[in-house]
Amino acid sequence: xxxxxxxxxxxxxxxVFVTSCGSDDDGPAEAAPVKFRALIAGQNVRTDVVxxxxxxxxxxxxxxxxxxxxxLTMTVGSSEADAPAVAVQDYIIDxxxxxxxxxxxxxxxxxxxPELGGSITISEIxxxxxxxxxxxxxxxxxxLDDDDTIAITNGALFNVNFxxx
Numbered sequence: 001x002x003x004x005x006x007x008x009x010x011x012x013x014x015x016v017f018v019t020s021c022g023s024d025d026d027g028p029a030e031a032a033p034v035k036f037r038a039l040i041a042g043q044n045v046r047t048d049v050v051x052x053x054x055x056x057x058x059x060x061x062x063x064x065x066x067x068x069x070x071x072l073t074m075t076v077g078s079s080e081a082d083a084p085a086v087a088v089q090d091y092i093i094d095x096x097x098x099x100x101x102x103x104x105x106x107x108x109x110x111x112x113x114p115e116l117g118g119s120i121t122i123s124e125i126x127x128x129x130x131x132x133x134x135x136x137x138x139x140x141x142x143x144l145d146d147d148d149t150i151a152i153t154n155g156a157l158f159n160v161n162f163x164x165x
Contacts, residue, residue: 036065038136038155040103043110045069052132052162059083061122061132063160067148070105074136076120086125090109095139101138103150110150112139132160 035050049066060077076091076099077083091099093112099120102111112118118138125132136155142148 039153041150049141055165058085072103091120110144112138
């Protein structure tokens, strides 16, 4: 009888120990969602310090981001009076000027160019919620030295709020 009681007691304590060691953790925590992320000059950049303005009767969208490299600005659309509204589409960095990316660092100013290419894709623009989603990538050249470039890859915008001006 003592042996049975001892075995049951050990089994009970083993069960209590195993269940108390359980965790509510289902694995590594996912990174908190951010409004802007990109690989800039090989460095991961993630931030929520993003502002956007839709102007020219919806014809031009400007997005401003605070990064460790300096302020980054992206624009799509046109400031022409008869410009079509910014829409879900790919805006190619070319001679039309409907897409531009620039970074103004302390050391130099970098800007996209038709020769180096790139694009900004608007994947969703919600006029009711006043939010925009998209992706982007380009090679930016130093405005004073074309051989000095910065690559921006894997760029993404998530739920960026914009104001209408």
